[in-house]
Amino acid sequence: MPSLKDLKNRIESVKSTRKITKAMQMVAAAKLRRAQESAEASRPYAERFNAVMAGLAASVGGSDSAPKLLRGTGSDDVHLLVVMTAERGLCGGFNANIAKLARAKADELRGKGKTVKVLTVGKKGRDALKRDFGDLFVGHIDLSEVKRIGYNNAQDIAKDVLSRFDGGEFDVATIFYSKFVNVVTQIPTAQQVIPASFEETEGDDSGAVFDYEPSEEAILADLLPKGVATAIFSALLENGASEQGARMSAMDNATRNAGEMIDKLTIQFNRSRQAVITNELIEIISGAEAL
Amino acid sequence: MANTMQFDLVSPERSLASLEATAVQIPGADGDMTAMPDHAPTITTLRPGILKVEAPAGASEYLVTGGFAQINGDGLSVLAEKAIPVAEVTRSHMDDLIAEARASHEAAKAGDDQSIVDDAAKLLADMEALGTHMSL
Numbered sequence: 001m002p003s004l005k006d007l008k009n010r011i012e013s014v015k016s017t018r019k020i021t022k023a024m025q026m027v028a029a030a031k032l033r034r035a036q037e038s039a040e041a042s043r044p045y046a047e048r049f050n051a052v053m054a055g056l057a058a059s060v061g062g063s064d065s066a067p068k069l070l071r072g073t074g075s076d077d078v079h080l081l082v083v084m085t086a087e088r089g090l091c092g093g094f095n096a097n098i099a100k101l102a103r104a105k106a107d108e109l110r111g112k113g114k115t116v117k118v119l120t121v122g123k124k125g126r127d128a129l130k131r132d133f134g135d136l137f138v139g140h141i142d143l144s145e146v147k148r149i150g151y152n153n154a155q156d157i158a159k160d161v162l163s164r165f166d167g168g169e170f171d172v173a174t175i176f177y178s179k180f181v182n183v184v185t186q187i188p189t190a191q192q193v194i195p196a197s198f199e200e201t202e203g204d205d206s207g208a209v210f211d212y213e214p215s216e217e218a219i220l221a222d223l224l225p226k227g228v229a230t231a232i233f234s235a236l237l238e239n240g241a242s243e244q245g246a247r248m249s250a251m252d253n254a255t256r257n258a259g260e261m262i263d264k265l266t267i268q269f270n271r272s273r274q275a276v277i278t279n280e281l282i283e284i285i286s287g288a289e290a291l
Numbered sequence: 292m293a294n295t296m297q298f299d300l301v302s303p304e305r306s307l308a309s310l311e312a313t314a315v316q317i318p319g320a321d322g323d324m325t326a327m328p329d330h331a332p333t334i335t336t337l338r339p340g341i342l343k344v345e346a347p348a349g350a351s352e353y354l355v356t357g358g359f360a361q362i363n364g365d366g367l368s369v370l371a372e373k374a375i376p377v378a379e380v381t382r383s384h385m386d387d388l389i390a391e392a393r394a395s396h397e398a399a400k401a402g403d404d405q406s407i408v409d410d411a412a413k414l415l416a417d418m419e420a421l422g423t424h425m426s427l
Contacts, residue, residue, distance in 0.1 A: 042305075044299070052359070056334075211334070212333070213335035
């Protein structure tokens with residue numbers, strides 16, 4: 001049976017925990033709004049970009065002169081998994097879910113006898129995968145100094161990935177991130193970026209025949225690396241929104257749990273206090289009767 | 292025949308403009324071109340330069356680098372990696388861009404692929420010309 005003093009300390013400590021989680025929840029809510037806004041602001045670019053690329057890819061894709069980024073290297077023996085997670089924890093299952101998906105994919109690929117390489121973006125993913133795949137790590141990109149994700153961050157990552165591709169380090173690259181649906185739902189997603197695949201958009205350009213300046217191939221060669229950067233940028237932004245959403249709901253839960261705990265402890269505290277008082281009374285009364 | 296067309300300028304980070312325009316001068320990779328309503332459908336890549344928009348509501352100019360423009364029957368979309376309204380461009384912006392171009396030029400020179408070196412040199416020249424043009 002804990003003493004009254006212990007209980008009191010306990011209640012105080014849970015109360016301050018609740019204050020912290022509450023504050024974190026509110027910070028996450030504010031950040032979420034910003035993250036969502038930038039995710040939405042980036043969407044028109046990504047959509048148009050993909051629409052144009054899909055058209056270009058469809059017309060050039062079949063030929064042998066298509067760039068390697070679109071066609072692939074001709075084999076799929078070496079896979080690069082780009083695992084993008086948050087720099088911080090305390091956001092529920094957010095990081096764990098992405099890591100889990102990446103781990104499943106890596107195991108599957110290794111089961112098929114492929115070589116797997118892992119590039120991590122964000123500290124938490126690296127920590128989560130270090131034990132199982134530590135020997136497969138080829139690099140890590142740290143974004144902990146970055147306050148607001150910009151396109152140049154995505155460009156840096158893309159540059160890293162592309163230089164590895166040009167160096168023949170891998171054949172297929174897949175990025176792992178979490179797609180933001182709403183505050184309580186984030187879907188861990190795997191998306192192949194090299195060789196590029198574009199979803200066909202319907203009816204958008206209604207088969208308009210474009211003049212290309214310079215040639216189709218030159219445009220494609222120019223744009224494909226940008227496509228990688230664009231895909232990574234949207235993934236980073238989705239991830240940013242997902243992280244804040246996950247943190248917000250995790251902190252909401254934590255705040256609620258802390259509240260319940262405080263209630264429970266308070267009841268226990270009151271009961272013990274009453275028991276102590278009753279005890280004292282009994283002692284006084286029986287002492288008086290003994291006289 | 293329509294007198295205006297839908298013009299959109301978007302960068303990865305935000306959408307800068309979406310309006311009805313009468314003519315847009317695009318700094319294309321193979322030379323400047325002006326798109327007017329009912330221009331033939333064209334896709335062109337951009338070189339660093341100034342994008343001039345003429346609209347009934349007034350003219351505006353943007354500094355754009357990298358990306359492409361897509362002209363189709365009823366409108367024009369410009370997707371630029373960087374786009375800044377000219378009024379907001381400062382000397383430090385230009386310095387950053389030029390420094391970036393110079394760095395990639397240096398990096399390219401270290402390699403042995405001549406075409407990349409040429410591209411980077413052209414980029415650097417474009418950037419510097421742009422700075423002079425804007426008399427910053």
